[in-house]
Amino acid sequence: MSFWEYLGNRHTQLLADSLQHASAVFQCMVAATVIGVAIAVLTYRSEWAGDLATTAGATILTVPSLALIGLLIPLVGLGVAPTVLALTLYGLLPIVRNAIVGLRGVDPALVDAARGIGMSRGRQLLKVELPLAWPPILTGIRVSTQMLMGIAAIAAFASGPGLGNSIFRGVASLGSANALNQVLAGTLGIVVLALLFDGAYVVVGRLTTPRGIRA
């Protein structure tokens, strides 16, 4: 069976896997963004706390994804839970790091001005600091998403959702008729999804970056 015939036969299954894959990555990205920005907001003002957050994120990233999911299975069981946990943890680092860099990079004179004209702490953050730090944060989100696309494939190891299932099935039955097709379909699917997401981020970036600070 050629690759195109395989795609024709299995397109419903592959489409469902792709959707699940995209949905898992998207939801984990939302969670990672919220948590990551929150961590950055809490830590960026203190030298050591910010560095600690960045280092902790980097440490998580050095744990091999297969190992992390494997470690999570005894704790939270199989399926969606370890997938979501692992993806969110991996997604944190680029976001936390970029958010801290972005927030620290806001011109102190502007923060001084915001305070000086009577903005409360929360208002300074929402109206001045976060909008100005948004471009680097968005870059962090983009990098995270690309990374999670690949890592999400490993989730199939813990019976998670997504295109990883197709890859794992292929790898498990190497030598059989469709093994290569399965691996190829899963891999190409992930690449296509990653490109689609990246395109979406370009649009989001255009729409959400204030005109005054757009490069």
Added chain:
Amino acid sequence: MPETSAASGSGAKRQAAEGSSGTPRQPGASPEGDAPPTAATATAATGPSGTTGPPEATGATIRLEGLTKRYAGSPAAAVDDVSLEIKAGETVVLVGPSGCGKSTLLKMVNRLIEPTSGRIRIDDEDVTGIDAVKLRRKIGYAIQSSGLFPHMTVAQNIAQVPKMLGWPKPKIKARVEEMLDLVGLDPAEFRGRYPRRLSGGQQQRVGVARALAADPPVLLMDEPFGAVDPITRDHLQDELIRLQHELRKTIVFVTHDFDEAIKLGDRIAVLREQSHIAQFDTPEAILTNPADDFVSGFVGAGAALKRLNLTRVRDVEIVGVPTATVDEPLETISEMLGTGTTNEVLLLDPKQRPYKWLRRGDLTHAKGSLARAGTLVHDTVTRDATLRDALEAVLTDSGGRVAVTGRRGEYIGVVDLETLMNCVHELLDADRLEAIEHRHSLGESQARRTYAAQEGLTS
């Protein structure tokens, strides 16, 4: 336009300065003497601005009492026990070398920096303990390099404080237009622009507009013109003088540029390290009678020249010279030059503007042709020009005089070197006399207080 408006503003500034020099006050010299009765606090909103400031002042009095800032880990205080009273509607410039704590002192007024000890009173209300965020919304704040939010349009920037104060939208919109007009920017052109598409000077104007948007009685300015080029800075200073003439806010202005201080301040506080006040007085008094070596060092060389910036051509005697218009027949002009009473005639063009200086002999040199005779008038000054400008023009003129012109460039009279020199001598003498009297009365009151204190101790 900026020239004339600046001058009229400056005129008012001078008046205010004269008014304040009538009741000289050394900071910390007599805090107990003019402390208001505590019962007056209830009428604080109207009381002080009605009694101490010029009648139309919208500003508030600011009183700093023993203000001190000590940072953890450093033995010396950054600002040490500063007491200062700033009258409603007055522009006070804090000037001192970098690192003297002048910015820290300013930032304690709106409590961007919390004082370690001491009190801040605005219009007799003690604001040391009230909610700092609310306090800052009532105090305008303009900083170096404008501090405009780059992700907001000019209109959004200006609207920030009114928005926080909960003004209705239409009122904010109207106010934004009004403020842009006030700082000399066309609302239609600028309201939708982002700060990065403004020049440095325009940004600074918007910064001032934002600071004034909610009509605060007090305006704090932290080296606002430090980052713009000298020509723009000069314009902005003129604009500020004009604005202040219209608004009569209480302005506290920080700079390290003494010339800027002289130009803008009704009174100047010269600060040394730890914000200790070396001298707090009118620009005239500081220039002619610096309190000590530190102040005279800071005033720098050329105090007499700087003094020239404080007086306008309108304040000196303008003399007349024989004039003729170009339409007049040649014979009349040569007759004027030939009579012997004068050897120079100022030729005016048909619109009465100075055109040429004609000396005796010029006509014969030019073989009777008026077009070729004489020297063209290069430079004129208006009556609003400073004496320094006039001196500059006189010195560069070969004949040692400069024509003074009116609003439309028409001839009014002439200022020459002799007039200027006499005037400067008179000014310096008067200043010196005033300063000596001032010092004398200060010494007397100090002696009285020392005596009283000793009496208090012995009894």
